[in-house]
Amino acid sequence: MVQASIEIEERDIQKERRLPAPLAPLERLAWNYWWSWAGDGNFIFRDLDPSVWEECEHNPRRLLKEVSDFRLMQMATDPGYIERVRRLAEKFEDYMADKQFWRGAQSETKITPEHPVAYFCAEYGIHHSLPLYSGGLGILAGDHLKSASDINLPLVAVGLLYRYGYFRQRLTRDGWQEEHYGETHPAELPIKRVTDAEGEPLYVEILMRGRVVRAQAWCVSVGRVSLYLLDTNIPENEELDRWVTGHLYGGDRETRMVQEMMLGIGGVRLLRRLGIEPHVFHLNEGHSAFLTLELARELTEGPEPLSFDEAAQRARARCVFTTHTPVAAGNDEFEPAVVEKCFGDSYEKALGLTHDEFLDLGRVDAKNDLEWYGLTPLAIRMCRSTNGVSRKHGEVSRSLWQRLFPEKAVEDVPITSVTNGVHTPTWVAPLIRALLEKYVGDDWAHACTHAQERWRRGIESIPNEELWRAHSLLKQRLVAFVRHRSLHARLQRNEARDYVEAARILFDPDALTIGFARRVAGYKRWSLLLTEPDRLQRIMLDEERPVQFVFAGKAHPQDQGAKLILQQLARWKYHPLVMHRAVFLQDYDQEIARQLVQSVDVWLNVPRKPQEASGTSGEKVAMNGGLNLSVLDGWWVEGYDGKNGWAIGDATASTDSLEAIDASDAESLYKVLEQQVIPLYYQRNERDALPHLWVAMMKRSLETLAPVFNSDRMVEEYARRIYQ
Numbered sequence: 001m002v003q004a005s006i007e008i009e010e011r012d013i014q015k016e017r018r019l020p021a022p023l024a025p026l027e028r029l030a031w032n033y034w035w036s037w038a039g040d041g042n043f044i045f046r047d048l049d050p051s052v053w054e055e056c057e058h059n060p061r062r063l064l065k066e067v068s069d070f071r072l073m074q075m076a077t078d079p080g081y082i083e084r085v086r087r088l089a090e091k092f093e094d095y096m097a098d099k100q101f102w103r104g105a106q107s108e109t110k111i112t113p114e115h116p117v118a119y120f121c122a123e124y125g126i127h128h129s130l131p132l133y134s135g136g137l138g139i140l141a142g143d144h145l146k147s148a149s150d151i152n153l154p155l156v157a158v159g160l161l162y163r164y165g166y167f168r169q170r171l172t173r174d175g176w177q178e179e180h181y182g183e184t185h186p187a188e189l190p191i192k193r194v195t196d197a198e199g200e201p202l203y204v205e206i207l208m209r210g211r212v213v214r215a216q217a218w219c220v221s222v223g224r225v226s227l228y229l230l231d232t233n234i235p236e237n238e239e240l241d242r243w244v245t246g247h248l249y250g251g252d253r254e255t256r257m258v259q260e261m262m263l264g265i266g267g268v269r270l271l272r273r274l275g276i277e278p279h280v281f282h283l284n285e286g287h288s289a290f291l292t293l294e295l296a297r298e299l300t301e302g303p304e305p306l307s308f309d310e311a312a313q314r315a316r317a318r319c320v321f322t323t324h325t326p327v328a329a330g331n332d333e334f335e336p337a338v339v340e341k342c343f344g345d346s347y348e349k350a351l352g353l354t355h356d357e358f359l360d361l362g363r364v365d366a367k368n369d370l371e372w373y374g375l376t377p378l379a380i381r382m383c384r385s386t387n388g389v390s391r392k393h394g395e396v397s398r399s400l401w402q403r404l405f406p407e408k409a410v411e412d413v414p415i416t417s418v419t420n421g422v423h424t425p426t427w428v429a430p431l432i433r434a435l436l437e438k439y440v441g442d443d444w445a446h447a448c449t450h451a452q453e454r455w456r457r458g459i460e461s462i463p464n465e466e467l468w469r470a471h472s473l474l475k476q477r478l479v480a481f482v483r484h485r486s487l488h489a490r491l492q493r494n495e496a497r498d499y500v501e502a503a504r505i506l507f508d509p510d511a512l513t514i515g516f517a518r519r520v521a522g523y524k525r526w527s528l529l530l531t532e533p534d535r536l537q538r539i540m541l542d543e544e545r546p547v548q549f550v551f552a553g554k555a556h557p558q559d560q561g562a563k564l565i566l567q568q569l570a571r572w573k574y575h576p577l578v579m580h581r582a583v584f585l586q587d588y589d590q591e592i593a594r595q596l597v598q599s600v601d602v603w604l605n606v607p608r609k610p611q612e613a614s615g616t617s618g619e620k621v622a623m624n625g626g627l628n629l630s631v632l633d634g635w636w637v638e639g640y641d642g643k644n645g646w647a648i649g650d651a652t653a654s655t656d657s658l659e660a661i662d663a664s665d666a667e668s669l670y671k672v673l674e675q676q677v678i679p680l681y682y683q684r685n686e687r688d689a690l691p692h693l694w695v696a697m698m699k700r701s702l703e704t705l706a707p708v709f710n711s712d713r714m715v716e717e718y719a720r721r722i723y724q
């Protein structure tokens with residue numbers, strides 16, 4: 001990891017460019033990520049200059065700086081373009097001005113603009129140009145903010161501005177993952193420094209590792225939601241402390257702990273400085289759990305000091321917690337020595353606790369001095385509500401944390417669930433969106449959740465031919481994307497000329513295309529598909545009924561085992577026979593995810609039960625008409641109805657050995673592929689050559705899954721059941 005000193009942003013002061021009058025609205029649009037999910041938003045920025053748009057990785061602020069004067073004036077004098085800009089700007093003004101309060105609100109709701117929800121998360125996946133996320137948790141948080149904005153639920157969000165974000169992935173010729181980090185330049189992003197009433201930068205301070213550490217704050221607009229990001233990279237801090245917000249999930253345990261202190265404690269202090277008085281604090285995963293202690297400390301040190309127990313009780317009444325990890329080892333834990341070093345003894349004194357009492361808050365068993373300090377026990381203890389992220393995960397969490405409630409039977413453990421969903425307008429392909437507008441109505445996204453009968457009828461009324469044509473076009477786009485990315489990656493790796501050239505003819509737009517993209521973690525079982533390489537090869541190379549695979553995913557930098565799995569796959573796809581039918585797209589991010597989920601025929605998911613808390617990528621696929629082929633775990637347990645996709649194995653928990661379970665799931669996977677998926681895809685009508693039964697399944701998947709597994713439903717459920 002680089003530990004070079006960090007220069008201050010000189011660019012901050014650079015003058016903004018003045019856009020020609022007809023394009024002036026683009027400046028305002030570029031400052032709010034709303035454009036990224038508004039119908040024409042992406043296209044308007046892209047069309048300003050497609051090549052600069054690609055170079056600057058779809059970052060509108062950079063685009064507006066880097067586009068040439070000539071191109072700018074060309075577009076500023078193009079009446080068609082001017083009109084599109086005008087319409088988008090008008091839509092944006094209408095969106096922002098709509099003060100109609102959250103539609104599901106009862107009259108007595110306590111969530112108001114004065115008392116919003118305060119949402120805390122260590123990562124946010126708003127858009128790939130803002131690299132503050134590593135995977136599912138961040139994307140989920142981003143989708144949560146977008147839906148809160150769309151349904152007008154008052155919510156502010158708090159996170160950290162990582163100077164180096166999460167790593168970017170490159171594979172060597174040998175298939176080994178290499179990491180590199182791109183620096184986040186605030187001056188190039190739509191993020192504004194938060195200032196106080198006098199216009200001076202606003203700071204929060206925390207005593208940690210025996211030193212006062214300061215953080216400045218930035219604000220990002222996500223529709224109507226403000227996301228505040230704390231940042232310790234300021235010259236007043238000691239060098240080491242400037243790295244507190246250096247990398248997402250980087251560094252050692254101590255760095256993690258000070259990051260989490262900054263997020264939780266710093267986050268509360270920031271909201272106070274901003275005069276925001278939340279109705280409820282939502283801890284999205286345990287990383288922000290220290291916020292509960294800070295709320296208690298405000299009361300133990302308040303004007304009328306309370307005892308810790310009273311203070312904790314009041315803090316508890318205002319905090320809710322979502323756990324995302326279905327395995328004990330996945331929870332954030334710290335050696336007591338790390339806690340001691342980072343907190344010192346002043347914080348426990350302020351809380352009125354002894355050292356042991358303070359440490360016990362993070363222990364399942366208070367009598368066990370050897371137990372590490374866990375953020376999940378702390379959060380469960382200090383929040384009035386805990387939930388998992390699918391029904392199944394709720395169940396798993398109740399048994400995982402029953403130890404915290406020894407007097408309760410497992411089914412009475414107070415942990416509920418709210419199943420994850422994804423933000424429809426972010427994930428649905430424009431081409432599918434156009435169909436939904438035509439056949440469901442302009443308010444399709446609303447109808448999807450709130451007028452399900454109309455949604456169902458609308459989907460039914462889409463002519464098979466139109467749906468198939470749209471999907472086929474998207475697949476052609478995917479093939480072009482795969483070739484483009486592969487060509488560049490091969491050139492960059494200095495691969496042999498023939499192999500570079502072969503990228504131009506990779507993939508076949510008519511072949512059954514299966515996507516598999518996710519983190520490379522043991523339980524996701526990346527190698528399950530390769531259990532019987534010969535059988536897989538036969539499946540892929542069938543002349544009449546070919547099958548192709550597209551893979552993407554990152555391994556955690558310190559996870560050597562995961563990197564080996566990746567390497568095994570990377571080497572397999574060099575095999576001359578499968579080379580043109582299997583690709584690995586490096587550097588999985590939100591953009592690659594979008595390309596894949598919008599275009600594949602089938603999305604494969606083979607986690608080891610019950611370790612997939614929810615999974616959300618399959619939900620994105622379903623709302624684009626793709627079909628899920630998945631182990632019955634996470635959200636798919638609720639989603640699968642026997643006719644809207646396929647199940648691998650069954651829903652029961654097995655007591656067999658891991659090897660036996662893997663072997664049986666692999667057999668089931670091959671069988672379902674060979675006997676169901678492939679025959680259905682290639683069963684074409686003689687007259688119009690359409691796979692009518694397949695299209696019927698696409699419709700069934702759209703009808704039954706999109707209305708449930710979207711984030712409007714999810715956020716409303718949080719609002720009704722958890723936040724109130």
Ligand SMILES: *Cc1c(COP(=O)(O)O)cnc(C)c1O
Pocket residue numbers: 134135136137139517518519588589590593594614615616617618620
């Ligand atoms: C949706 C998404 C995820 C989460 O997908 P899972 O189903 O949980 O694996 C991870 N990374 C990116 C970039 C995504 O878009």
